[in-house]
Amino acid sequence: RRLAHIYSKRRLLTLIFPRNAPYSEDLPFNEQELSLHELGITQSIVDIAERTAREQGASRVISVTVEIGALSGVIPASVEFCFSACNKGPLLEQSQLLIETIPGKGRCPDCRRELEIDPFTFACPACGAFGLERLQGEELRIKELEVD
Numbered sequence: 001r002r003l004a005h006i007y008s009k010r011r012l013l014t015l016i017f018p019r020n021a022p023y024s025e026d027l028p029f030n031e032q033e034l035s036l037h038e039l040g041i042t043q044s045i046v047d048i049a050e051r052t053a054r055e056q057g058a059s060r061v062i063s064v065t066v067e068i069g070a071l072s073g074v075i076p077a078s079v080e081f082c083f084s085a086c087n088k089g090p091l092l093e094q095s096q097l098l099i100e101t102i103p104g105k106g107r108c109p110d111c112r113r114e115l116e117i118d119p120f121t122f123a124c125p126a127c128g129a130f131g132l133e134r135l136q137g138e139e140l141r142i143k144e145l146e147v148d
Contacts, residue, residue: 038078058147071137104137
């Protein structure tokens with residue numbers, strides 16, 4: 001096991017990474033990068049969900065649906081992992097995180113062709129022009145809260 005110690009909202013969180021966990025070997029970065037970037041984002045998601053649930057008079061949050069774009073720079077598996085470390089409050093303790101991935105979509109400035117893109121697509125495959133306009137895929141938002 002490997003540990004990552006992270007400070008979040010003045011609390012020390014210790015995340016434990018088992019050696020054979022599917023996310024620890026398959027991702028192209030180390031555990032601290034995984035934890036620090038996505039932990040802050042996930043903590044914000046949890047804070048917004050808790051605040052909204054309280055404002056609506058809910059007793060608990062059943063699920064949180066989040067849209068994450070393929071071009072957003074946020075790794076859905078990392079957010080899912082960090083959610084289990086962040087949702088320890090009474091409103092979200094048993095809640096489920098549902099992630100909807102939004103594919104990347106762009107438009108060529110020259111031939112105006114629309115195409116699916118990933119973070120590493122820089123040129124139009126049809127005409128070779130650079131500077132693709134991003135139309136979709138940079139989203140990172142809470143789409144829905146299911147409360148009780």
